[in-house]
Amino acid sequence: MRMHYALGLDLEKCSLPVLNIFKVIPHIFIDNYNFVWYILIEVGKLLIGSVVKNEALRNQKMICEYESLLTKLPKGSVTCRKNGYYYLRYRENGKIYDKYIGKDTGEVNKIRERLILRKHYTEMLLALQKEQKAIHKILEGLK
Numbered sequence: 001m002r003m004h005y006a007l008g009l010d011l012e013k014c015s016l017p018v019l020n021i022f023k024v025i026p027h028i029f030i031d032n033y034n035f036v037w038y039i040l041i042e043v044g045k046l047l048i049g050s051v052v053k054n055e056a057l058r059n060q061k062m063i064c065e066y067e068s069l070l071t072k073l074p075k076g077s078v079t080c081r082k083n084g085y086y087y088l089r090y091r092e093n094g095k096i097y098d099k100y101i102g103k104d105t106g107e108v109n110k111i112r113e114r115l116i117l118r119k120h121y122t123e124m125l126l127a128l129q130k131e132q133k134a135i136h137k138i139l140e141g142l143k
Contacts, residue, residue, distance in 0.1 A: 049142045056135045059128055066125040073118040078111055 076090025078101070086101040086108045101107055 045142060049139070052135055052138050052142070056132065056139065059132045059135060063125065063128050063132065066121050066128065070118060070121050070125070073114050073121070074111060075115075075118060077115065078108060 074088060074090070076088050079087050079089045079098070081087065084103055086103065087098040088101055088111060089096060089098050091097070101111060
């Protein structure tokens with residue numbers, strides 16, 4: 001029977017986490033009650049830290065996906081002139097451009113749907129970036 005010199009615990013009957021913690025801090029004398037709470041707090045911090053890190057990785061991956069989707073969608077708005085022709089109006093490098101679409105309502109509706117989708121992706125991207133900032137604050141607090 002192997003006994004821990006400070007706590008008087010039978011090391012052969014101890015669980016694996018308890019044995020591992022003895023390897024890390026064998027010289028600290030703590031009574032049994034506080035020792036158990038110490039282990040639970042440390043394990044809790046490790047679990048929370050790993051979950052938050054996984055969430056940060058998932059968030060970063062989704063941010064990259066949304067950014068790549070946004071590059072494929074048109075930006076701007078659809079405008080109609082007096083003659084009934086539709087244009088896609090967008091801003092590039094501080095300058096406003098009008099791209100001719102035509103009178104085809106099917107094409108205009110497709111572009112409008114893609115603009116709505118772009119707006120949705122932009123809102124999702126902003127929410128993810130805000131969440132990413134909060135995650136980084138949590139990770140800084142865990143250190």
